Amino acid sequence: MPRIDHPVEDTADTVVWKGPLGRADHSVLRVPDLETALPWYRSMLGLFPIERRGDTVFLASPVSGRTVLGLTQGGTGLEYTSFTARTAESFQAVAAKLDGRNVRTTVDGTTRPGIRDAFRVDLPSGHIFEVVQPAAVEPSTPIAGEYRPGSIDVRTSHLQLRTTDVKQLTDFLGVLGFRSSLYVPLGESDGYYLQFLRVNEFHHQVAILTGREGTHHVALEVDEADFWKFLDNLVVTKFGAEYGPVRHHEGNMLSIYVRDPFGNRLEITSTMEMVGFDYAPHTANQPFWYHMNMWGPQPPETWEQEWM
């Protein structure tokens, strides 16, 4: 159902204790064939193509009108993921911090509609992150003619990156304002096998695992009732999930994984735990199977072999 929003306007004072970034804003995925992709994303998730910019079509939730994904013509995988800055000053502060470390940022005019300012940065792992400053506080507004009974509100959640150097990427994202929620040390070294990072009070917006460089999945969040609606929609579309439903230990999340017709892996998730801004990093202390799925069934082989 449409949410009644009470958008919070951050100030220089709140940035001091909340940090410079607000949330994951949207991700852009590459697809080899937009004409096949657009109907698929619409029938699976109800995402509405709200605007085309160059080779990228931006998709919005019919319930909130907010852009959560973009699809860009050519190949597969993640083009970039975008995070909001809380204020104009925190946007400038993050850019200045990167500048001070001689990290080059670039401006690309193809970000989503409604953005006043944006820059992109190449991560050491080869991924691209974008920092955006929305033009205004954006209330939730259903899309006229698209919202209908049963519409699911799809929101941006997190993404899982793979890299051979989790510590290097963790340290780099720390400059942008990411904080650790949970990690697994890499043997006796000061490195990490995995790392869960957040920019707000929820458990994670970025997960980093050791492995061949790439993007394992992009996660979209729905309300818990809508999670089960999404599963029942699979009955009708006859498009089988790759894995799930599961209950992850990290973040106590309901999740199911589907791959679009080109292999891009999406996680549909709900009920991520709110841990607070000042949550201290924890180390994982459960058996592996319990981390993945407290209900038991473990991922298929494709999980550890294939990603974008």
Ligand SMILES: [Fe+2]
């Ligand atoms: Fe995930």
